[in-house]
Amino acid sequence: MAGRTHLVTGSASGIGRATRELLESRGDRVVGVDVRDADIVCDLADPGQRAGLRERVAALAPAGIDAVHAVAGVAVPQTITVRVNFFGAVATLRELRELLTGSAAPRAVAVSSLAALTPVSPELLAALRAEDEARAIEVSDALVEGGEGGLIYSTTKRAIAEWVRERSVTPEWAGAGIPLNAVGPGVIRTPMTAELMASPESREALFRGAPVPLNGPAEPINVAYLLAWLTSEENRHTTGQVIFSDSGADATLRGPRIFD
Ligand SMILES: NC(=O)c1ccc[n+]([C@@H]2O[C@H](COP(=O)([O-])OP(=O)(O)OC[C@H]3O[C@@H](n4cnc5c(N)ncnc54)[C@H](O)[C@@H]3O)[C@@H](O)[C@H]2O)c1
Secondary structure, three states, X not given: OOOOEEXXXXXXXXXXXXXXXXXXXXXXXXXXXXXXXXXXXXXXXXXXXXXXXXXXXXXXXXXXXOEEEEOOOOOOOOOHHHHHXXXXXXXXXXXXXXXXXXXXXOEEEEEOOHHHHOOOOHHHHHHHHXXXXXXXXXXXXXXXXXXXXXXXXXXXXXXXXXXXXXXXXXXXXXXXXXXXXXEXXXXXXXXXXXXXXOOHHHHHHHHHHXXXXXXXXXXXXXHHXXXXXXXXXXXXXXXXXXXXXXXXXXXXXXXXXXXX
């Protein structure tokens, strides 16, 4: 099926940009969404701007879209991370789902993280499970104030992975024939990790938390290949999965016995 139309958030940099380039090189069309350098400039941290997203995408793709990739994210120990990584991604998937329904092979994917497997804030996770943005902001402000802002990123990535698993098998997604998955990257060489990769000491600390026994840290294109397959017409039956593309980090850290 040539000429599919993909919506990619975070298209200006890193994994989102690599995904855009890959899909375009294969003859597909990409509508990019980002805070900068995009077809649709939209701040996904802002509930008002999120609310207008569906209309803006529909204006650029009046025949609808075939796939949604919720890639945009930030990794700072601050409250903005809650707004972008969880509420921005949920709004992208939920608001744009309707534009998928005319496609012969509709697909959706979100980018979670290996960090989803690391410690989280139970209070923040509860607010995200309830999709209560006001409460989530309150809790994350308190985490920042208490010096625990580092838990915010992992909690948002756990919550979006859970959201994908829960929604994937509902009438809106599986019932509408839409595979909905998440990928969990490990260490990827993008501007997000540039500082952590800058010195041998910081790299070593990073790899202790996220080991990379298979071929070391990955390039953004390596995640893009997976996103492209999950959103291709070849994927008819894989849904509700969080697929770690992590150079072996998950298998190293959690080992084989995760199925109990
Ligand atoms: N790089 C890694 O090692 C790694 C690992 C695990 C998960 N991830 C996830 O992958 C995704 C992409 O990250 P990346 O490494 O390519 O980082 P990146 O910083 O290169 O790209 C992130 C993109 O998101 C956009 N963005 C940020 N805030 C936004 C907002 N409010 N509204 C709209 N767009 C916004 C940025 O402008 C940027 O283009 C993120 O969700 C990140 O959490 C990255």
